[in-house]
Amino acid sequence: MNAVMQKPLRDVAFGNVDVTMERRADGAILVTPRINLPDYASSMCERLEYWAAAEPDKTFLAERDTDGSWRRVTYAKALAAARSIGEALIARGLSAEKPLVILSGNDIDHGLLALGAMQAGIPYCPVSPAYSLISTDFSKLRHVFSLLTPGLVYVSDGARFAKALDAVWPAEREVIIGRNPAAGRRSTTLAELQATKPGAAIDYYRGAIGPDTIAKFLLTSGSTGGPKAVITTQRMCSSNQVMLREILAFLKDGPTIVDWLPWNHVFGGSHNFGLVLYNGGSLYIDDGKPVPEGIEATVRNLREVSPSVYFNVPKGYESLVPYLRDDRALRESFFRNLQALFFAGAGLPPHVWEALDELAIDTIGARIPILTGLGATESSPFALCCTPATTGSGRVGVPVMGNLLKMVPVEGKMEARVKGPNITPGYWRQPDVTARAFDEEGYYRFGDALRFVDEADIAKGFWFDGRITEDFKLSSGTWVSVGPMRARLVAACAPLVRDCVLAGPDRNDLSAILIIDPQACRMLANLPATAPLAEISRHPAVRAALQISLDRLAAEPGGSSTRVRRALVLESAPSIDTGEITDKGSINQRAVLAHRPGEVAALYADPPPPEVIVAHHEEP
Numbered sequence: 001m002n003a004v005m006q007k008p009l010r011d012v013a014f015g016n017v018d019v020t021m022e023r024r025a026d027g028a029i030l031v032t033p034r035i036n037l038p039d040y041a042s043s044m045c046e047r048l049e050y051w052a053a054a055e056p057d058k059t060f061l062a063e064r065d066t067d068g069s070w071r072r073v074t075y076a077k078a079l080a081a082a083r084s085i086g087e088a089l090i091a092r093g094l095s096a097e098k099p100l101v102i103l104s105g106n107d108i109d110h111g112l113l114a115l116g117a118m119q120a121g122i123p124y125c126p127v128s129p130a131y132s133l134i135s136t137d138f139s140k141l142r143h144v145f146s147l148l149t150p151g152l153v154y155v156s157d158g159a160r161f162a163k164a165l166d167a168v169w170p171a172e173r174e175v176i177i178g179r180n181p182a183a184g185r186r187s188t189t190l191a192e193l194q195a196t197k198p199g200a201a202i203d204y205y206r207g208a209i210g211p212d213t214i215a216k217f218l219l220t221s222g223s224t225g226g227p228k229a230v231i232t233t234q235r236m237c238s239s240n241q242v243m244l245r246e247i248l249a250f251l252k253d254g255p256t257i258v259d260w261l262p263w264n265h266v267f268g269g270s271h272n273f274g275l276v277l278y279n280g281g282s283l284y285i286d287d288g289k290p291v292p293e294g295i296e297a298t299v300r301n302l303r304e305v306s307p308s309v310y311f312n313v314p315k316g317y318e319s320l321v322p323y324l325r326d327d328r329a330l331r332e333s334f335f336r337n338l339q340a341l342f343f344a345g346a347g348l349p350p351h352v353w354e355a356l357d358e359l360a361i362d363t364i365g366a367r368i369p370i371l372t373g374l375g376a377t378e379s380s381p382f383a384l385c386c387t388p389a390t391t392g393s394g395r396v397g398v399p400v401m402g403n404l405l406k407m408v409p410v411e412g413k414m415e416a417r418v419k420g421p422n423i424t425p426g427y428w429r430q431p432d433v434t435a436r437a438f439d440e441e442g443y444y445r446f447g448d449a450l451r452f453v454d455e456a457d458i459a460k461g462f463w464f465d466g467r468i469t470e471d472f473k474l475s476s477g478t479w480v481s482v483g484p485m486r487a488r489l490v491a492a493c494a495p496l497v498r499d500c501v502l503a504g505p506d507r508n509d510l511s512a513i514l515i516i517d518p519q520a521c522r523m524l525a526n527l528p529a530t531a532p533l534a535e536i537s538r539h540p541a542v543r544a545a546l547q548i549s550l551d552r553l554a555a556e557p558g559g560s561s562t563r564v565r566r567a568l569v570l571e572s573a574p575s576i577d578t579g580e581i582t583d584k585g586s587i588n589q590r591a592v593l594a595h596r597p598g599e600v601a602a603l604y605a606d607p608p609p610p611e612v613i614v615a616h617h618e619e620p
Contacts (some may be wrong), residue, residue: 037402043234052079085116098151128583132164143226158182211235229428240380260286290316501552
């Protein structure tokens, strides 16, 4: 254990985690929490109404106004706006068969509209802005509209979303617009909806909402085909928030968060938005992102607002660390009230973890718990979670109360399957896909593999052991565990490589397509911000650094399934239209290999072409 890890953790309130384990004759392992899940609200509407009465003047949502100040909405004003919007939506005849579709990033108007739909018992679907603003053929957006058959569409900006609307929504059908009217369209402003006087309709429909009412549809891309609409019920949202706060007990005091994570994803839209609403906290909408053109805005916000818990993806933490290191005032604001750091979406690189520990010690004299877990859109997402006693790079903890975990032997690994009130009833209008997602006992199949940290002590939890569907065999019959190997390769090349795709099914050796971090590689090569990806990828300094990293990895002990023999750098960005990358930035291994046959052929050409980096290693 290094000196940093020996430093104390900040004293933070966490709940107890206690589980039992049962081995079955069929090879399955059942892991069950000993503590029962407490009661939870019948709907998230109940929590909005509770806080509007208990803390009417407390800031619920805040965002930057045009003058740079914070525009705030209290709980009382949020409820009033939701009731008015709900009344207006009911008058338009919306339902689960004709839901509301939201094309917008995170902002207060988006939040109020979602709350209004929820208050009226009308499902809504927040769609990734990437499907409208980055896509060039709108194929995913067309698929979503065909699947959902929406009754109404909202766009935050009529001008920005004009082309997307033209592709999917007839001009004569009503569209709700936040700002900048769309020419030639039948439109209503969100302000007009908010001006609607609540009446008997909203009271009637609100009274009909229960745990099984559909709150929203969340889109998940999966490995093949178009996006699926995950049915998300009020029971799923409410039960998951109680699971969350029983582990992270400090949330009961009302969290303050500064957050950019998109609401069209379960992490930002259900987990983070939900924990603020359920616990009467305050959500400051971060207009920044962990990219060069967005990180400055995040830093500005964190200088002004001290979060009590902070959520981000690993890249976000990596982008933030240099600013924390160079700015004492930022560090003090960031760590002042911080109870925990939480990450998801990928593993947190060890050098980023260590930097966060060191910066916390320097600032407040103690480490901040850094936590993660295992979940999915289908599980709301909270299913397994670490505590300070069980956390670590690559660990995912144990099932939280209310969740039953079943681990089933599949192709040499143990696949995780879960059951609980937070699990979706299925995918909207896709019964065949729903049937395949659950096993014969009703457990949802994560498709993720787990392995024990210590089989003799179940309380220590599990390691993430990769995606079952991604693993493949080399020609020798040796299995390649893609998830752990990807993490190992990215860590070896940090910070120059953001992700990678492993090639090698039915081949003799393992090779990789590297997806570089353009910012880190530009800095190494001393290239301008305008340098194209291809120029960055070919720069001698970048190739030399990657050569050193690959040589070092090749020298480590291991066999053919853990040694990357060759690699090349992807010179064009993965495409969202072909499914190579999802809107949240996750790489689809199979899609990249299917759409890049030239790169795969180059990796296995003999002799290798100049663009291929050949790892130097010594045979034992």
